[in-house]
Amino acid sequence: MNSEYRKVSTSKVTISELMLPSHTNFSGKIHGGYILMLMDQIAFASASKYSGSYCVTASVDTVDFLNPIEVGELTTLKASVNYVGNSSMIVGIRVISENIQTGKITHCNSSYFTMVAKDSAGNNVTVPPLMLCTRDDVRRFYNSVKRLSLKKEKIVHEETFDHTSVEAIEALKNYRVKVSDELAK
Template sequence: MDQIAFACASKHSRNYCVTASVNKVDFLNPIEVGELVTLKASVNYTGRTSMVVGLRVESENIQTGKKKHCNSSYFTMVAKDEHGKNVPVPGLILDTEQSIRRFARSIARQEQAKTRSSRFKSSEFKIEEHLELIKTQNAKIIM
């Protein structure tokens, strides 16, 4: 999947790209032995030097022709020059409802990640806000 994200991002940016992060991986259905696997990638979002590449993995039973959506994932890729420095990437032309939806979803995912990381930062964490929830889980607090 990383190689497909690399190819997609490199083609869009016309530069070598590296993986900065993998935001989400959803395993939806198994891929059975002997099935044909297809990976689809699209640049869903462009920042100044980074891109979010959405990947979709599908499998197909070659005897029945039945296709399954098996996996989805989002890779943040950064474009680099020959010296390893970040370089600007071309923006996207959003010309379909689906491309606008993917771009907007990427913005929302970034905002959620910022909130998530700051909420649980050790200097910001408030233990009393989480004790009741933890008590309902398969854990015991001993302090």
């Protein structure tokens, strides 16, 4: 176990790529799946750089595609480890695009990937603890703690919520659904 603290800055990775016509979807914008692939690559690079180990993607939090990316724009992804557990790390990723003719920069999306460090046999490896050196490091760390807490609350709610109860079936009337007569009994 490596107990020597590592700075967030040791995990920072930036990649830029020119968006080509081969990266487009049917509407001529850059395909979201292609951006997700790039996000997974940078999450791997950031987590592996920080931990010194091979890392795998354990989960991806919400990815909101805020703005489309156009062909010919320079897309830049920035990533850093925001939180560490025993063998897991939360990597924050920000994606921006730049129109290289006008210089206009657009925030396209942000997401958080949970990465797990592994050894050559596929077993989890303990990662070094995190040293927070800037106010942004502290903010990102606390935001990760809050997201983890909300995720745990959601899991507990899903495990304890009785979707078959009369109240739950009755509450469905507030939505654009119709419950079959058999289910309503």
